[in-house]
Amino acid sequence: MKKYFLISAFGKDKVGIVASLSKVLYENGFNLEDSSMSKLGGEFTVMLVVSTDKNISEGEVSKLFDEVKKNLGLQIYVKELKEEEAKKEKPKEDSIYRIVVYGADKPGIVYKTTKLLADKNVSILDMTTEKSGDLYILLTEVALPEGLSFNELKSQIKGLQDEIGVDISCEKIESVEL
Amino acid sequence: MEKLKILTYPDPRLKKISEPVKDFGKDFKEFVDKLIYTMYNSPAGVGIAAPQVNNHIQTIIVDASNYKHKTNKKNHGLLVLSNPRIIAHDGEIIIREGCLSVPDYTGNVKRHYWIKVEAEDINGDTITFDTEGFEAVVIQHELDHLYGKLFIDRISSPKDLFRRKVYKK
Numbered sequence: 393m394k395k396y397f398l399i400s401a402f403g404k405d406k407v408g409i410v411a412s413l414s415k416v417l418y419e420n421g422f423n424l425e426d427s428s429m430s431k432l433g434g435e436f437t438v439m440l441v442v443s444t445d446k447n448i449s450e451g452e453v454s455k456l457f458d459e460v461k462k463n464l465g466l467q468i469y470v471k472e473l474k475e476e477e478a479k480k481e482k483p484k485e486d487s488i489y490r491i492v493v494y495g496a497d498k499p500g501i502v503y504k505t506t507k508l509l510a511d512k513n514v515s516i517l518d519m520t521t522e523k524s525g526d527l528y529i530l531l532t533e534v535a536l537p538e539g540l541s542f543n544e545l546k547s548q549i550k551g552l553q554d555e556i557g558v559d560i561s562c563e564k565i566e567s568v569e570l
Numbered sequence: 571m572e573k574l575k576i577l578t579y580p581d582p583r584l585k586k587i588s589e590p591v592k593d594f595g596k597d598f599k600e601f602v603d604k605l606i607y608t609m610y611n612s613p614a615g616v617g618i619a620a621p622q623v624n625n626h627i628q629t630i631i632v633d634a635s636n637y638k639h640k641t642n643k644k645n646h647g648l649l650v651l652s653n654p655r656i657i658a659h660d661g662e663i664i665i666r667e668g669c670l671s672v673p674d675y676t677g678n679v680k681r682h683y684w685i686k687v688e689a690e691d692i693n694g695d696t697i698t699f700d701t702e703g704f705e706a707v708v709i710q711h712e713l714d715h716l717y718g719k720l721f722i723d724r725i726s727s728p729k730d731l732f733r734r735k736v737y738k739k
Contacts, residue, residue, distance in 0.1 A: 567676040567732075568639065568704075569614040569668040570711040570721075 396425070396443050396478035397453050403466035405436040412460045417442060420456055425478060441478055487536045488517070488565045491549070495558030497528040504556055505530060508548055513537040528558075533565065574608045574623035579672050585718040588619075588626040591652040594694035598627075602650055602692060605631050612670055617708040619715035622671050628653045630712035634705040641665070641703035651689035654713050657698075658686035665707050666732070667721045678730040679721050681710045 401413060410429060417424060417440075426441040454470045461468055493505050502521060509516060509532075519532040536545065546562055553560045577584050591598065601620075609618040609631050616637050620629040629652045634645035641663060661683030668676040686700040687709060701709065711721060725731050 565666060566639070567666040567668045568616070568637070568708075569612070569670060570617045570708055 393447075394443050394445060394475065395448065396441060396473040396475060397450065398471045398473055399440045399442060399453070399457075399468065400438065400471075401440075401457075401466050401468040402432075402435050402437040403464055405431055405434055406464065409436050409464055409466070410438065412464060413438060413440075413457070416456050416460060420444075421446065426480070441473065443478065487538075489534055489536065489542065489545070489562055490565050491530075491532050491534060491560065491562045493530040493532075493558050493560045495528060495556075497523060497526050498556070500556060501528055501558060502530060504552060505532075508552055509534060512540055512545065512548065514540065514545065571604060571607045573611050574604050576608070576612070576618075576622050576670050577624055578670075579720065579722075581671075583624055583626075584621065584671055584715070584720065586621065586626050587718050588621050588628045588716040591627050591629055591690065591694075594652070594690070594692065598629075599692065601625060602629065602631070605629070606648070606650070609633070614668075617712045618670070619712040621715050621718075628716045630654060630709070630716065632705065632708050632712060634708055637704065639665075639704045641707075642705065643703050644701065645705040646699060646701065649709075650692045651687070651709070652691075652694075654687055654689035654709065654716075656682070656685050656710070656713070657688050658700075660684040661702075663703065663707060665704070667707070667711060669711070669721055671715075672720055672722060675722070676732050677721055677725045679707075679711075679724045680726060681707045681724075685709065 403409065414424070422442040422444045424440060425443050427439065429438045450470050450472045454468065457468045460466065493501060495501070514537065515535045517533045517535055519530070522529045536542065542564065549560050549562055605618060605620060605623065608623060609615055612618070614637060616634055617630065617632045620627045629650070632649045632651070633647060634642055635647045659682035662680055663683040664678050664680050666676050667679050683706065684700065684702040685706045686698065688696065688698045691697050714720070722731070
């Protein structure tokens with residue numbers, strides 16, 4: 393039976409973090425199912441979903457990384473996932489929208505935007521924020537729940553725009569099979 | 571009529587460069603009919619290139635007329651284009667593209683917004699026309715197949731590639 397684990401790792405950014413982590417996975421017969429790796433500030437952060445046919449525990453997976461942890465000064469956490477937790481849920485394609493919120497940097501942009509989304513039961517698929525100088529940008533891809541129309545979400549967002557004084561654009565994500 | 575089988579990546583035949591069409595005779599026209607049928611019976615049904623069905627000749631089929639898209643303002647209906655070349659272009663457009671040959675992914679790809687195309691029509695006569703927006707994107711996507719290029723080759727950043735959120739039923 394296949395086992396799945398979420399591995400999160402981070403530490404001061406340096407060359408070779410991904411190579412060292414993936415070497416351990418490769419040599420121990422793990423498959424990399426999904427990943428997100430990014431430099432945040434001066435830290436390099438890694439989130440992986442891996443699978444294996446071996447009957448191995450969280451603690452044993454964690455031990456495999458002991459040397460890498462020491463050599464690169466990383467913190468590594470391992471969590472076992474059930475199979476259904478490891479697979480991405482697939483929302484309906486026609487319910488996916490991109491929202492961009494931007495404006496002068498001020499407290500509450502992320503909180504107020506995500507609070508509105510949470511209150512409306514809108515699920516966040518992906519989110520990044522960038523800050524450069526005084527300009528703050530939040531980019532997110534969301535899935536609308538059944539029963540919530542795009543127009544309704546848009547009018548809510550318009551309210552937010554006036555409330556916190558940012559610009560917001562929101563559009564449906566369409567892909568064309570060519 | 572039966573649909574032709576569409577090659578899917580990682581089939582190496584998708585990376586082969588196609589040969590110019592010189593003979594516009596009966597065999598060619600029969601093949602084009604099958605290619606048109608295959609295109610119309612695929613999910614979006616707006617474009618297909620001959621090498622996608624393992625015939626490495628420089629022919630593409632495009633029909634943007636039935637597809638609703640905000641940038642689909644003008645189109646030429648069914649186009650059968652052989653040896654197509656873009657002789658002028660202007661502007662930029664980004665559309666999230668998928669591909670019959672790359673089933674599980676979509677990606678944001680930057681293309682020319684306006685293009686002027688020269689090509690041979692079904693009878694081998696040279697035609698020239700210009701187009702913009704959606705139809706221009708479809709032509710550029712299909713033309714890439716003739717040179718072994720997939721939309722994945724055109725993705726500009728890792729954030730521009732997406733795993734398809736819904737698999738086909």
